[in-house]
């Protein structure tokens with residue numbers, strides 16, 4: 016069976032939050048980019064951990080052994096999701112921002128004054144500010160621009176910003192503000208050509224498509240489990256040799272080997288139990304509803320293959336929904352979409368559609384949609400450089416509709432109807 020409306024209604028029944036109502040009417044969750052809802056198995060796994068294993072790790076007793084096992088299986092799950100070559104390339108932390116500051120601090124201990132780092136104006140500030148912080152060590156920051164007309168990364172500008180002094184190129188896999196998917200593989204080629212590392216923010220991309228750190232040839236890739244149906248937790252992939260060589264800020268008794276040296280303090284073990292369940296849920300989507308993609312990944316087996324199949328099915332389903340959304344929004348007078356609108360180029364966009372409406376501030380639209388039980392975000396979403404470049408900072412920013420695989424065509428139609436009827 017493929018991932019169609021019937022399959023999605025089956026999946027929706029497994030998400031407790033999607034069964035919630037307000038005023039007797041269903042809720043429509045269009046804020047996946049801010050945080051997705053969680054699958055029932057995630058809640059159960061977290062609860063089970065807290066009941067049957069709650070303790071610190073590396074101790075001599077049963078619950079501690081269970082905690083060690085919880086960490087090990089979570090690491091393997093994420094290695095499978097990213098197609099990492101080994102589980103100890105996976106570092107856990109509270110969230111993407113904290114992990115990125117950790118790595119930037121570590122890299123800061125290795126830089127010399129005059130070294131350069133490239134960031135992009137299409138990125139969330141969590142992949143800009145940690146690199147700007149290295150200016151205090153004499154690092155020069157260069158900014159790659161994007162094309163305001165369709166919000167795609169300007170690859171010529173990126174290429175120009177990279178030179179033999181470049182130490183690292185930081186870019187997003189997909190923009191959480193306007194949905195653009197970047198050519199990360201090409202960016203990695205440009206960076207590696209001058210001996211620089213590539214740091215990829217895959218937070219926004221992760222719930223929408225397959226990730227393969229080996230195929231991308233990236234040095235670091237970071238994301239957040241709460242954006243892919245898991246709990247509040249950050250996950251970082253780092254090339255093993257790099258993690259090994261970078262000097263971490265850590266407590267002295269903590270293990271000196273990667274990934275432990277970057278996992279400061281005690282982890283949220285219940286969240287690790289939850290993220291493993293989230294990965295298993297995604298793999299199950301592949302097994303249950305990915306038949307049309309099942310033969311496409313001959314080199315992959317088991318959960319790695321199921322995940323590739325699942326994310327391919329999810330990408331295809333979401334693309335259909337996104338087409339309907341973009342077409343419907345485009346028909347509303349005075350509404351302007353920022354980002355790719357040509358369906359022929361939708362392989363370069365996530366199903367996250369941001370817009371402005373003449374005469375209606377984004378916050379006002381979000382408030383009125385809330386009255387119709389439709390949850391969306393407004394503002395700059397911390398993608399400050401995007402709203403600044405588009406001239407929208409200080410003017411309320413954008414209204415963002417973020418679709419996930421549990422959303423339906425009916426929900427999109429409801430949104431379009433409410434927007435079309437919204438008085439100005």
Ligand SMILES: Cc1ncc(COP(=O)(O)O)c(C=O)c1O
Pocket residue numbers: 048049109110111112113139141142187189190191216218219238239248249
């Ligand atoms: C693209 C992107 N990068 C980074 C972040 C920051 O993630 P975290 O909340 O895990 O620090 C977000 C959060 O919205 C995001 O959308």
